[in-house]
Amino acid sequence: MAALEDCQVAVGYKVYLAQAQRWLEGKRTISRGMTQELERAELALELALAGERVAVVSGGDPGIYAMAAVVFELARSRGVTLGAEGLAVEVIPGVPAVAAAAALLGAPLSHDFACISLSDRLTPWEEIERRLELAARAELVIALYNPKSRGRSWQYGRALEVIGRHRAGETPVGVVSRAGREGQRVEVTTLAQAGRAEVDMQTLVIVGNSRSFTWGDFMVTPRGYLDKYGGKED
Amino acid sequence: MAALEDCQVAVGYKVYLAQAQRWLEGKRTISRGMTQELERAELALELALAGERVAVVSGGDPGIYAMAAVVFELARSRGVTLGAEGLAVEVIPGVPAVAAAAALLGAPLSHDFACISLSDRLTPWEEIERRLELAARAELVIALYNPKSRGRSWQYGRALEVIGRHRAGETPVGVVSRAGREGQRVEVTTLAQAGRAEVDMQTLVIVGNSRSFTWGDFMVTPRGYLDKYGGKED
Numbered sequence: 001m002a003a004l005e006d007c008q009v010a011v012g013y014k015v016y017l018a019q020a021q022r023w024l025e026g027k028r029t030i031s032r033g034m035t036q037e038l039e040r041a042e043l044a045l046e047l048a049l050a051g052e053r054v055a056v057v058s059g060g061d062p063g064i065y066a067m068a069a070v071v072f073e074l075a076r077s078r079g080v081t082l083g084a085e086g087l088a089v090e091v092i093p094g095v096p097a098v099a100a101a102a103a104l105l106g107a108p109l110s111h112d113f114a115c116i117s118l119s120d121r122l123t124p125w126e127e128i129e130r131r132l133e134l135a136a137r138a139e140l141v142i143a144l145y146n147p148k149s150r151g152r153s154w155q156y157g158r159a160l161e162v163i164g165r166h167r168a169g170e171t172p173v174g175v176v177s178r179a180g181r182e183g184q185r186v187e188v189t190t191l192a193q194a195g196r197a198e199v200d201m202q203t204l205v206i207v208g209n210s211r212s213f214t215w216g217d218f219m220v221t222p223r224g225y226l227d228k229y230g231g232k233e234d
Numbered sequence: 235m236a237a238l239e240d241c242q243v244a245v246g247y248k249v250y251l252a253q254a255q256r257w258l259e260g261k262r263t264i265s266r267g268m269t270q271e272l273e274r275a276e277l278a279l280e281l282a283l284a285g286e287r288v289a290v291v292s293g294g295d296p297g298i299y300a301m302a303a304v305v306f307e308l309a310r311s312r313g314v315t316l317g318a319e320g321l322a323v324e325v326i327p328g329v330p331a332v333a334a335a336a337a338l339l340g341a342p343l344s345h346d347f348a349c350i351s352l353s354d355r356l357t358p359w360e361e362i363e364r365r366l367e368l369a370a371r372a373e374l375v376i377a378l379y380n381p382k383s384r385g386r387s388w389q390y391g392r393a394l395e396v397i398g399r400h401r402a403g404e405t406p407v408g409v410v411s412r413a414g415r416e417g418q419r420v421e422v423t424t425l426a427q428a429g430r431a432e433v434d435m436q437t438l439v440i441v442g443n444s445r446s447f448t449w450g451d452f453m454v455t456p457r458g459y460l461d462k463y464g465g466k467e468d
Contacts, residue, residue: 038459061329063336065457069344072454076447083450093329093337095295102297103327110303111357112365114348114374122458123345127373131346134372138365140348213310216317220306223299224356225272 003092004055011044012057012067020057041070045080048087061096065117065145098143101176101204104186106218108174108206113141113221118148118155125155132159136166141212141221144205156205157195163207164191172219174206175199188219237326238289245278246291246301254291275304279314282321295330299351299379332377335410335438338420340452342408342440347375347455352382352389359389366393370400375446375455378439390439391429397441398425406453408440409433422453 004010004023014031017024032040040056048054058066068091075082082089102109114135120128135142142163147156169192177185177200187197191207199205212221238244238257248265251258266274274290282288292300302325309316316323336343348369354362369376376397381390403426411419411434421431425441433439446455 037457061333061337063333063341063343065344068337068341069454069457070459072341072449072452073456073460076449076454077460081450082452086450089452091337091341093333095327095329096333099295099297099327099330099333103295103302103325107297107302107306107325109297110299112348112350114346114369114372116346116374122461131372131374134368135348135374138348138368138372139361140350140365140369215306215310216315216320218306218316218323220303220310222307223271223303225304226307226311227356 003090004057006053007055008053009047010055010057011040011047012055013040013059016057016059019059037067037070038074041067041074044071045074045078049080058094059097060100061094062091063093064096064098064115097145097179097204098206100179101143101174101206104176104179104184105174105188105206106215106220108172108208108212108219108221109141109143110223111141111209111211111221112139113143114138115143115145117145118152118159119146120152120155128155129158129162132162133165136163139209141209142207144207146201147199147203147205149201156199160191160194160207167191167207167210171210172208172212172214173197174208174219175203176206177203179204188214188217237324238291240287241289242287243281244289244291245274245281246289247274247293250291250293253293271301271304272308275301275308278305279308279312283314292328293331294334295328296325297327298330298332298349331379331413331438332440334413335377335408335440338410338413338418339408339422339440340449340454342406342442342446342453342455343375343377344457345375345443345445345455346373347377348372349377349379351379352386352393353380354386354389362389363392363396366396367399370397373443375443376441378441380435381433381437381439383435390433394425394428394441401425401441401444405444406442406446406448407431408442408453409437410440411437413438422448422451 009028011030044054044056062068171191173194175187175197243262245264251265278288278290296302405425407428409421409431
C-alpha cells in the first residue's frame with residue numbers, strides 16, 4: 001500500500017490495476033493486456049530511467065510466475081544497472097495464489113511441494129511433462145498453475161495422467177478458481193475424477209501426496225506429528 | 235488482523251505471539267515453545283470445543299510447514315468434525331517465508347520450483363535425499379527450509395552435494411536469514427560456495443535452476459520472454 005501511494009506512475013495488467021485503484025487515486029496508470037508482460041516491463045523501465053517512481057503491479061506474489069523476473073530480464077538485456085549502483089528496485093512479496101488456494105482447501109501444502117505451470121508458451125511441453133513425472137515420483141504435493149486456457153485444452157488431462165502413473169486414483173485433489181475474488185469456486189475431488197473439474201487460467205489445481213487425506217470439507221497433507229507422537233498422545 | 239481482533243484467546247509459539255501483540259491487547263494468550271506444535275493444536279482444539287473463538291498464530295503462511303495441518307490432523311484423530319457440520323474453521327493465508335526471501339533476492343522463483351524441508355525429525359533422511367535428487371533432475375528451483383539446527387549439522391552440506399550432481403558449481407544460490415525481521419541477512423553466492431554460508435533454522439536457501447543468473451546484487455530465474463521474443467524486441 002505504501003509503495004502504491006508513494007509511486008508517481010503505476011504499470012500493470014488492467015485487472016490488477018483495477019484491484020489496486022483505491023491506492024492509486026489521481027495517479028497516472030498505464031494498463032496493458034494479459035499477454036503483454038514484456039511491453040509492461042519496457043514501459044516501467046523507460047519511465048524509471050526517465051526519473052519517475054514507478055510501481056509495477058502484479059497479482060498474488062510478484063515473484064511467482066509474475067512480473068518481477070521480466071523486469072530483471074529486460075534490465076539485464078538492456079545493460080541497465082539495478083540496485084545500490086544504479087536504479088533502485090524493490091520487490092514487495094505478497095500472498096501467492098497457491099497459498100490463497102491452499103488456505104481455502106484446508107492445509108494441502110503442509111509437506112514438501114512443487115509449483116509447476118502447464119503453460120507451454122515459453123517452456124516446451126516435453127520439459128513440463130518431465131518435471132511432472134519427477135515431481136510425482138518425489139512424493140511432492142504438486143500445484144498446477146495455468147492448467148488450461150482458450151488455446152490449450154489437452155495439457156491438463158495429460159498432466160493428471162502423468163502424475164497418475166505414480167499416485168493412486170483416490171489421491172485428494174483440490175481445485176480452486178478465483179481465490180478471494182468474485183466467482184470463487186472451491187472443490188475437493190480425487191485424481192481419478194479431477195479431469196472432470198471445471199478449470200481455466202484462473203484455476204489452481206493441487207494434487208496431494210500419498211498421505212494427503214480429506215476431513216469434512218477439507219484437504220490436508222499431514223506433517224506427521226500423530227504418526228510420530230501418536231502413541232504418546234492417545 | 236480482523237481475526238486476531240475478533241478472537242477470545244490466541245495460542246502460538248511465543249515469538250509469533252509477541253509479533254502479533256498489538257492486535258491482542260487485553261486478550262488471553264497461551265504460548266508454548268518451538269517444538270510443541272501438537273500441544274498448541276490440542277489446547278486450541280479444546281478451547282474451541284469449549285465454545286471459545288480461538289486464533290492459532292503461525293509465522294509466514296500457516297499452511298506451509300506450519301500449524302494449519304497439525305490442527306486438522308488432530309481433529310481427525312479425535313473425531314472432531316470441522317466445517318459446515320461442526321466446528322467452524324478458517325485458514326487465513328499469509329506471505330510464506332519463501333516468498334519473503336525471494337523478494338529480497340530479486341526474482342529467483344519465477345519458474346517452476348519446489349520447497350523441501352531438510353528437517354528429518356518427522357521424515358526419514360533417505361526420503362528427503364530422494365526428493366532433492368529428483369527435484370534437481372527436474373530443473374526445479376529448490377527452496378530449502380530448515381537447513382540446519384543445533385542438533386542437525388551435516389544435512390545441509392549433504393543436500394548441496396546431492397543437488398550438485400545435477401547442477402553446475404556456478405549455479406546462483408540465495409541465502410536469506412530472518413527475512414523482514416531484526417537481524418535480516420541476504421547473500422547471493424554459488425552452489426560451489428554455498429556450504430560456507432551462515433545458515434540456521436531461520437534461514438531459507440534458494441538454489442537456482444540451470445538458467446538462473448545474477449544481475450547486480452540480485453538473483454533471477456528467467457521466465458524466458460527474452461529468449462522467445464528477443465529477436466523481435468532488439
